[in-house]
Amino acid sequence: MKVRDRNNVVEHGPPDARPIVFAHGFGCDQNMWRYVWPEFAGDHRVVLFDHVGAGRSDSRAFDPQRYSSLGGYADDVLEICRSLELTDVVFVGHSVSAMIGVLAAGAEPDRFGGLVLVGPSPRYVDDDGYVGGFTRADIDGLLDAMDSNYLGWSSTMAPVIMGNPDRPELGRELTNSFCQADPEIARHFARVTFLSDNRADLARVITPSLILQCAQDAIAPEVVGDYVHRRLANSQLQRLHATGHCPNLSAPEETVTAIRAFLASEH
Amino acid sequence: MSTDDGERLDDTAEELFEDAPCGYLATRIDGTIVRVNRTFESWTGLSRDALLAGIRFQDLLSPGGRIFHETHYAPLLLMQGSVQEVAFDIVGADGSLLPSLVNSVVRTGPSGSAHLIRTTVFDATDRRRYEQELLRSRRREQEIAQELQRSMLAGVLPRAPGLDIEVGYHAAERGLDIGGDWYDAFWLSDDHTAGLVVGDVVGRGIHAAAAMGQLRSAVRALASTGLGPADLLSALDGYAARHGVGWMTTLVYAELNLQSGRLRFACAGHPPPVIAAPGEKPQFAWDGRSLPLAAHMQAGRHRAEATRALTPGTTVLLYTDGLIERRDRPLDAGMTDLLGALADPGPDGEPLTSRLIRTLDGPAPDDDVCLLAARLGGSG
Numbered sequence: 213m214k215v216r217d218r219n220n221v222v223e224h225g226p227p228d229a230r231p232i233v234f235a236h237g238f239g240c241d242q243n244m245w246r247y248v249w250p251e252f253a254g255d256h257r258v259v260l261f262d263h264v265g266a267g268r269s270d271s272r273a274f275d276p277q278r279y280s281s282l283g284g285y286a287d288d289v290l291e292i293c294r295s296l297e298l299t300d301v302v303f304v305g306h307s308v309s310a311m312i313g314v315l316a317a318g319a320e321p322d323r324f325g326g327l328v329l330v331g332p333s334p335r336y337v338d339d340d341g342y343v344g345g346f347t348r349a350d351i352d353g354l355l356d357a358m359d360s361n362y363l364g365w366s367s368t369m370a371p372v373i374m375g376n377p378d379r380p381e382l383g384r385e386l387t388n389s390f391c392q393a394d395p396e397i398a399r400h401f402a403r404v405t406f407l408s409d410n411r412a413d414l415a416r417v418i419t420p421s422l423i424l425q426c427a428q429d430a431i432a433p434e435v436v437g438d439y440v441h442r443r444l445a446n447s448q449l450q451r452l453h454a455t456g457h458c459p460n461l462s463a464p465e466e467t468v469t470a471i472r473a474f475l476a477s478e479h
Numbered sequence: 480m481s482t483d484d485g486e487r488l489d490d491t492a493e494e495l496f497e498d499a500p501c502g503y504l505a506t507r508i509d510g511t512i513v514r515v516n517r518t519f520e521s522w523t524g525l526s527r528d529a530l531l532a533g534i535r536f537q538d539l540l541s542p543g544g545r546i547f548h549e550t551h552y553a554p555l556l557l558m559q560g561s562v563q564e565v566a567f568d569i570v571g572a573d574g575s576l577l578p579s580l581v582n583s584v585v586r587t588g589p590s591g592s593a594h595l596i597r598t599t600v601f602d603a604t605d606r607r608r609y610e611q612e613l614l615r616s617r618r619r620e621q622e623i624a625q626e627l628q629r630s631m632l633a634g635v636l637p638r639a640p641g642l643d644i645e646v647g648y649h650a651a652e653r654g655l656d657i658g659g660d661w662y663d664a665f666w667l668s669d670d671h672t673a674g675l676v677v678g679d680v681v682g683r684g685i686h687a688a689a690a691m692g693q694l695r696s697a698v699r700a701l702a703s704t705g706l707g708p709a710d711l712l713s714a715l716d717g718y719a720a721r722h723g724v725g726w727m728t729t730l731v732y733a734e735l736n737l738q739s740g741r742l743r744f745a746c747a748g749h750p751p752p753v754i755a756a757p758g759e760k761p762q763f764a765w766d767g768r769s770l771p772l773a774a775h776m777q778a779g780r781h782r783a784e785a786t787r788a789l790t791p792g793t794t795v796l797l798y799t800d801g802l803i804e805r806r807d808r809p810l811d812a813g814m815t816d817l818l819g820a821l822a823d824p825g826p827d828g829e830p831l832t833s834r835l836i837r838t839l840d841g842p843a844p845d846d847d848v849c850l851l852a853a854r855l856g857g858s859g
Contacts (some may be wrong), residue, residue, distance in 0.1 A: 215731070237550070239551045240551065240558075243558055346546075347542075349542075350542035350546070353542055353546075354543035354546045357543045357547040357567070357568075359608065373677070390558050391555050393614065406546075428509070430537065440647075455554060456592070457510045457549040457553070458512075458554050458557065458632060461554055461557040462508065462553075462557060466611050
């Protein structure tokens with residue numbers, strides 16, 4: 213299976229410009245970047261993709277073994293970069309994909325020129341003096357909430373979506389389709405995301421990094437952003453006025469401005 | 480307007496809002512509540528003053544629900560301008576949970592930018608209880624079917640100096656329902672002939688698992704009477720029809736005599752066995768074929784069977800269609816790939832069945848795959 217199809221890779225902008233790869237987090241798909249990527253398509257090679265199991269990726273490529281840790285998702289990012297022959301990559305990762313970018317940059321530092329971490333958290337569950345913001349019971353509660361919400365997904369609609377990858381409009385007609393996912397894969401991704409501990413991986417990264425921290429972010433509170441900043445050697449921390457966990461949707465201008473300023477300072 | 484006994488029928492808009500049979504809220508884009516109706520106050524046990532003191536809607540959710548709100552609900556609302564039928568538990572003043580269904584729409588201002596969210600909250604207590612019961616019973620059925628399948632595929636395979644039997648089972652990745660594929664191998668009463676079976680019951684889940692178990696036992700019982708492959712399938716047709724089980728099941732049944740090297744087989748609508756003799760190209764055995772089980776009930780018609788004389792070192796492979804059939808590969812390509820994979824010796828030490836599953840099936844198969852390889856000992 214081609215990486216491009218597996219991860220529904222979509223490109224915009226001049227192919228010889230500096231590549232900027234946008235990675236969506238747990239929950240929705242590459243549409244999360246719809247208000248942000250167009251601002252970079254003039255002077256960057258914009259690369260968007262869906263993690264396996266999300267959006268219009270090929271769920272048949274889902275292998276519980278490979279994706280039993282965030283490392284499997286980081287391998288996918290590296291495979292995308294290799295197959296498109298990207299170098300000096302700016303990787304912009306939202307939520308769990310911030311840590312996926314940390315893992316990828318730790319594994320192949322030469323490939324990455326900059327990391328933008330939007331709402332990163334290396335460990336969601338509180339742990340012996342460490343504050344992640346959640347308990348194990350909270351994560352079980354999330355799995356229950358997911359069980360009650362098969363967004364846009366039922367066994368009758370799934371074949372329509374899955375069997376017609378060449379007709380994306382079929383998926384779009386469904387309500388809540390930007391956040392639809394195969395429920396089994398989504399549960400698996402939720403567990404891997406929220407029960408992982410990638411604190412030790414922060415020390416392996418030397419790539420210049422920008423941490424974007426929102427106010428009142430229930431998923432990645434400020435104390436976690438501060439922790440990432442302390443542990444990530446070459447990082448800047450910027451607090452946004454935006455509230456919540458998705459500044460890429462709720463405050464795209466502020467997000468774009470912050471990323472642009474970071475890229476200008478690095479080059 | 481009024482009823483016959485003078486009751487007023489014209490609810491004011493204010494009354495409709497305040498006492499609607501659903502909770503009604505208006506919030507800022509960040510979720511901060513700016514307006515709320517009386518129904519919502521009474522359902523949550525929180526006063527209007529408390530609710531309007533800077534609380535965000537997501538603050539009223541259970542922690543798990545709050546994560547779902549941030550990762551699904553809020554982004555969807557900002558992307559598509561509305562969200563429908565999302566289930567949340569709302570935490571009341573006394574800590575009790577109100578299972579609810581929530582709908583929201585974004586109100587845009589004159590400039591087109593989002594500035595307000597209107598949300599309705601419906602009491603879904605009974606509906607949620609019912610859904611949870613359905614989920615529970617579905618999980619239980621899956622567990623039973625898996626246990627049933629495990630117990631039936633866990634038997635001891637025949638072992639002898641002149642015979643190597645390997646089996647493989649690779650469950651489909653999609654869905655939790657088990658399939659009705661099975662393999663089996665056992666000694667016939669002469670103690671030097673092995674009965675070999677691979678079959679595929681139509682359907683999935685507990686019914687398929689139960690049917691598979693019945694047919695598996697029936698094949699063993701019929702084989703012990705010395706019927707031979709074709710007559711065994713005919714008798715199995717009768718069994719299937721009499722007991723209403725396993726209609727359209729496909730299977731291949733073979734008897735391998737270790738002393739003579741003689742292989743007798745009969746194939747009921749099943750993919751053909753592959754015979755791989757040392758130094759020769761592997762080949763499909765296209766003879767000894769007839770229709771699937773119980774699709775073949777015209778009186779007087781007999782099942783076909785075929786015979787091969789195997790040389791030492793020859794492998795007979797029986798398998799289900801999942802091995803060669805995949806959505807992204809035409810059937811004939813899958814069959815060509817199977818012959819190619821059998822001809823290729825592969826890395827040392829890897830069992831044949833694992834290698835075939837790895838090379839042909841990929842990591843996430845659409846269908847279950849079940850296979851059995853029997854190698855006649857001796858040279859080669």
